[in-house]
Amino acid sequence: MPRRSSSLYIRHLPDTCRHDDLRRCFGRYGRIVDVTIPLDFFTGRMKGYAFIEFENPRDAEDAHYYMDHTRFMGRDIEVEFTRGYRKTPAEMRLKERRDEPHRGGRKYRSRSRSR
Numbered sequence: 001m002p003r004r005s006s007s008l009y010i011r012h013l014p015d016t017c018r019h020d021d022l023r024r025c026f027g028r029y030g031r032i033v034d035v036t037i038p039l040d041f042f043t044g045r046m047k048g049y050a051f052i053e054f055e056n057p058r059d060a061e062d063a064h065y066y067m068d069h070t071r072f073m074g075r076d077i078e079v080e081f082t083r084g085y086r087k088t089p090a091e092m093r094l095k096e097r098r099d100e101p102h103r104g105g106r107k108y109r110s111r112s113r114s115r
Contacts, residue, residue: 004057006033007082008064011049013037014073025072026052030059051082 010022019035026032034053037046054060060081068079 004061005081006055006057006060007051007053008060009049009051009080009082010067010077011080012075012077013046013048013050014075015046015048017046017050017073021073022050022052026063026067029054029063029066031055 008026017037019037022035022037023032031054032052033055034051036051036053038049038051039045040047052060052063054063064079064081067077070077
């Protein structure tokens with residue numbers, strides 16, 4: 001039988017949301033191990049989503065049940081169980097760089113010293 005996830009993905013969070021806000025609201029369903037709010041590498045601004053890991057999968061189920069499609073800090077949020085593993089900050093930066101439009105322009109190479 002597959003192991004139940006104890007981590008939640010919360011989306012549509014307001015820019016003003018902080019770790020303590022999430023801990024206070026979601027902590028009523030059980031002990032929280034970690035709260036991660038990814039920031040844009042270049043701007044330092046919040047991306048609008050977060051991950052919350054509970055100690056017990058049952059607590060994550062309760063939080064999902066009661067918090068999915070509710071109003072939080074003036075926004076309608078969605079709560080889902082995470083799929084797979086969380087990406088590291090380095091993996092997120094690589095993805096952001098791949099998603100950037102090509103800047104064009106000429107690539108310069110160093111000239112050979114044999115000239």
